[in-house]
Amino acid sequence: MAEKKLKPEELAGSIDYKPKQKDWLDPSVEFKHGVFNYGGSPKSVEYLQQPNPRKWQPTDPDWQLPENWKQIILEGLKDRLDRFRSLRIFMDICVRCGACADKCHFFIGSGDPKNMPVLRAELLRSIYRNDFTLAGKLFGKFSGSRELTIDVLKEWFYYFFQCTQCRRCSVFCPYGIDTAEITLLVRELLNLVGVNIDWIITPVANSFRTGNHLGIQPHGFKDSIDFAVDELESITGVRVEAPINKKGAEILFITPSADYFGTPHYYTLLGYLALFHEIGLDYTWSSYASEGGNFGSFVSHDLMKSLNAKMYAEAKRLGVKWIIGGECGHMWRVVHQYMDTLNGPADFLEVPVSPITGTRFENTKSTKMVHICEFTADLIKNNKIKLDKSRNDHRSITYHDPCNIARGLGLIEEPRYLIKNSCNNFFEMPDNTIKEQTFCCGSGAGLGTDENLEMRMRGGLPRANAVKYVKEKYGVNFLGCICAIDKATLPPLMDYWVGGVDVGGVHELVGNALIMKGEKERTTDLRGEPLAGDEKQNV
Amino acid sequence: MLKELLSNKKSIILDRWIQSIDNSYPVETTKFLKSQKDRFSNPVGYSITNCAENLFNELLSSRSIQNYKASLSDLIKIRAVQEFSPSQAIGFIFLLKQTIHNELESEIKAGMDSKELMEIDSSIDEMALAAFDLYMDAREKIFQIRVKELKARLLFNEMNGAPE
Known part of the structure; x- marks a missing residue:
């Protein structure tokens, strides 16, 4: 017998256009590849x-x-x-x-x-x-x-x-x-x-073992810093010092390990090195406190406390007076919101005073740790460094407020002040996507793994959507940020949702613009890319 | 003739089609997609409305596959990473066909020129094919990005002797 032919609407009616609905009390979940992280090793x-x-x-x-x-x-x-x-x-x-x-x-x-x-x-x-x-x-x-x-x-x-x-x-x-x-x-x-999950627990173990979440050993850390010194010299013609584990230095500098091992973080490192040299800062890196990121804060209070403590243990061992912290996200949330009751107050350190401007950072008198953007903004405010904004003219910049910095630390205006003093082309994203209301990159708190990529793309959509808007409206081609996780995870986010937007740190932009004593004529930025107007001779 | 009819019924057809796309999300989400009008607070809802309007306008004008793709691009990228099967991700396009047929029910019964309607249906099929291409592009992009991240990690481990 011939099969009964379905009418078009009956045929359409048999198609399932949407996922199954369920009651919120029903706890069942499906672990599809692409939307979860692997278990801890x-x-x-x-x-x-x-x-x-x-x-x-x-x-x-x-x-x-x-x-x-x-x-x-x-x-x-x-x-x-x-x-x-x-x-x-x-x-x-x-x-x-x-x-x-x-x-x-x-x-x-x-x-x-x-x-x-x-x-x-x-x-x-x-x-x-x-x-x-x-x-x-x-x-x-x-x-x-x-x-x-x-x-x-x-x-x-x-x-x-x-x-x-x-x-x-x-x-x-x-x-x-x-x-x-x-x-x-x-x-x-x-x-x-x-x-x-493994992308949290293994970085925590690495931070315990070698000082940084990637498990890089001290000689690897030193090699990387030395390499950056050489590279900075080839770009600027200026040879800088980058002291490591220098006892008695005035200041300890702590930054995320990605700054010296990741791209585009690395260009921010070049910016730090150039800046510290230019102002003659008496500082040191530490091979043990070679990680600002506190992956412990994604697991438990105890592990957060231990990883935070090593920064201060190292400050004590090296005998510094105070600490500058680099472009990191959750390091700052831990320092600002937890450190005081976890390990503080850091009584053995002095209330930070900028050796260049004399500014006393009263706001950090408990933690004794100053954000590098605040430190550099103070230098600019006091006319202690010279900046040539035109060296960033090949960039149209917007700024992503990292969650842990804007909401966790309350640092909102300083990075903008640095960008505006280092660049001519700066465009804000819409108000309800920046500052206190900033949208997350979608990959923080240990979720930035390749196995979780589709979930990251979902979570990053609101941020990318705002970037896409300023790209289309103003021709933005550079997304500045001051968080290592952002620098690692915004590039793929831009790649999927927007296209044609580079990601980089604010101190990369400062480093591009910084006029150094004895420097050679700059023809490229810190990435080795030609400056505006120099494109032809550098092709 | 049909174009004119569709143009007159544009508002109701679009409303119903958008509603049916919103309904492909869980109930609580549907409410949000409809009520929040700010494009930055609700990029998915904005993309749905924008995509539907542009596609419908295109259906009444040039019906170019390139323009269909341009209209579909944002929404397909979104649905390619959301909790949908491939057919669910792009199936919303066929709902336009159903919506149009429902809205033109009396005209169809009254013996409307079937050739014109078939052209519209075929054009919607073209939209679906364009969406299929875009969906595959998006999925391929996801895997390219993933491979890039994996390669970078492997290279890093090789260079620095970091633990597996």
């Missing part, structure tokens, strides 16, 4: 003496958790509710007003409601309600409570490693609930049963 977990080292992946049906994993998590939660008043308040105070709901870059880019900060926090709150509140015990599911199950744990892993702790949502929360804190604490709970 047992070698690194063991090295750090963290719980449950084993070879595992999120796609494994069995995560090989300890038998009493549920008890460990619930006791861990109870302990933290007692220790951190903020956590208990964050659990109780939310009225689901929705102010945060549409502020998360992962929600905006992915369209997944569980990336609404309120709903992400609810993944923990539902367990809190179930096990720690009377309402949960009396009304169960009707109060929005859920029992902690393996699926809930997997859901936590999925969504709390889709939060970059950027804190944009907290800017809009009328109660000041800090979702980044909630994410930090859930990741800490997950770590108690050995659930963490």
Whole structure:
């Protein structure tokens, strides 16, 4: 018998145009390749003496958790509710007003409601309600409570490693609930049963072992700095000093390791070296504090504390007076928001005073650590360096505020001041995408891996969308930023969403413009690319 | 004749089509896509509206495949990395066909010239083919970027003897 022919609308009706809808209380998640990070390597977990080292992946049906994993998590939660008043308040105070709901870059880019900060926090709150509140015990599911199950744990892993702790949502929360804190604490709970990711746990282990997250040993670090000195000489004709582990130097300089091993970070390093030479700064690098980035802050308070402490231990060992910190993101959030109670105050250091201008940085009298943008802005304000803006005329620049700097440290105007004094062509992105409202790169807090690329593209969409706008409107071709993770992850983001926009540091732009005593005529920028008007002879 | 009819019904057809594209997202997200009008706070919603309007205008004018691609580019890139299967990512284009047919139901029953309607349908098929090309370009780009990142990491490890 002939098969009945479907009418076009019936045919269309049989096509599934959208993913299956499900209730938010349903915790099941699918680990598709491209949207999650690989599990932590047992070698690194063991090295750090963290719980449950084993070879595992999120796609494994069995995560090989300890038998009493549920008890460990619930006791861990109870302990933290007692220790951190903020956590208990964050659990109780939310009225689901929705102010945060549409502020998360992962929600905006992915369209997944569980990336609404309120709903992400609810993944923990539902367990809190179930096990720690009377309402949960009396009304169960009707109060929005859920029992902690393996699926809930997997859901936590999925969504709390889709939060970059950027804190944009907290800017809009009328109660000041800090979702980044909630994410930090859930990741800490997950770590108690050995659930963490390799791109966090291995960098932490490396930072413990060699001082930097890439595991580069001291001689490798020195080679790289020496190479940069040679390269700077070939561009500027000026030979600079770059002292390493120099005891008794006035200042210790700490920057992310990517600055001396990554591109485009490296051009920022050239900028630092040129600047420090030009002002005759008595400073030193350290091969042990050779990493500003604090990957420990993505795992637990304890690991964050240990990695923060090594910077200060090194300042003590070298006998410096104070510290300048480079273009880093989360190093600054840790220094500004946690250091004082983790390891501080740094009483053995002096309140920073610029040896060049005499400016006393009262704002850092507890941490004794000054952001390089603040330091350089002070030099410019006091006319201590000469800058030729035209050397950046081949660039039309916009500036991305890193989350940890704008919201974590509150440093907003200084980088702009540096750019405006080093460049002629600067264009801001729209107001609701910069400064306190800046959109995250989508790859922070340890999520910047190649295996997680599609999730990164989702999370980075709002940022890229604003860059694309200024590119089309003003011809922007350079995205400045002062965070190592941004410098590593914005280039692929630009590549996918925008095209034709380079990414680089603010001190790269300062270095391009800096007029150095005894320099040769500059024909290229610090990347070796021809300056505006010099394109022909350099082709 | 049909073009004129479609032009008169443009607003309702676009509204319904955009609504059906919004509906391909979870309910809570659909509300956001519709209500937030700022293009920087809601790039996905903005792209949906922009893409639908441009495609529809193109359908009523030159029907050039290059212009279809230009109109589709942003939205397809977005849907190529969102939680959609390939067919779900580009399937929204066929919803235009259904929307037009629904809105022209009475005219079709009244014996409208089927040749003109078939041309419109074929043109929508062309949009879908353009979307398929763009979707594949986007996926290829994703994998190129991933390979680039992997190569950079391998090269770094080789040069610096960093641990695996």
